[in-house]
Amino acid sequence: MVLIRHECGPASHWDWMLAPAECPRDPNAYALDSWRVAVPLHRMPPGDAVEIEQGPAHRVEYLSLESPRALSGDRGHVVPVARGWWRPASGVGWELRWDGQWTGQVTLSASPRGPTWRLLSAIRHQGP
Numbered sequence: 001m002v003l004i005r006h007e008c009g010p011a012s013h014w015d016w017m018l019a020p021a022e023c024p025r026d027p028n029a030y031a032l033d034s035w036r037v038a039v040p041l042h043r044m045p046p047g048d049a050v051e052i053e054q055g056p057a058h059r060v061e062y063l064s065l066e067s068p069r070a071l072s073g074d075r076g077h078v079v080p081v082a083r084g085w086w087r088p089a090s091g092v093g094w095e096l097r098w099d100g101q102w103t104g105q106v107t108l109s110a111s112p113r114g115p116t117w118r119l120l121s122a123i124r125h126q127g128p
Contacts, residue, residue: 001095002032002083003042008076015078015113016041017058018086027061034058037120042082042098044106049121051111093123 004015017032024031033054044050068079084098092105104122111117 001086002065003040003081003098004062004065005079005081006076007042007079012041012076013038014081015055015058015062016052017062019060019063023063025065026058027059029060030057031060032058032062035120036116040081041096041106041120042084042102044102044104044122046104046122049119051113052108052118052120053113054116054118 001019002017004017006013006015010017014037016037016038018034019032035052036055037050037052039048039050043099062078062080063083065078065080068077070077082098084096086094088095089095089105093105095103095105097103107123108118109121111119
């Protein structure tokens with residue numbers, strides 16, 4: 001899992017990317033699920049909620065991005081912010097751990113904006 005800041009002027013946002021359990025080793029494989037987020041998820045306090053928009057699949061190479069990089073086609077640049085791991089949580093949602101900075105659980109629910117939008121809610125970590 002990785003959180004990338006996509007700097008592109010007024011449309012700047014965070015890209016939250018999740019690798020599948022069986023992630024390909026090929027860095028050019030488009031295997032990462034992505035979500036566009038308006039807030040830094042690695043600092044999202046329990047009880048908060050934010051709408052997120054599902055984005056296109058991203059390349060596996062983003063998992064190992066170490067420094068800022070300009071994007072082709074005048075699309076701005078990306079800055080790696082946090083990396084970590086995720087796993088299914090008991091019940092609904094996922095447990096997230098960001099570089100040891102924050103551990104918690106999140107759930108997704110429907111948004112009135114439509115099928116590509118979801119409401120992401122942070123809940124207190126339950127368990128060890």
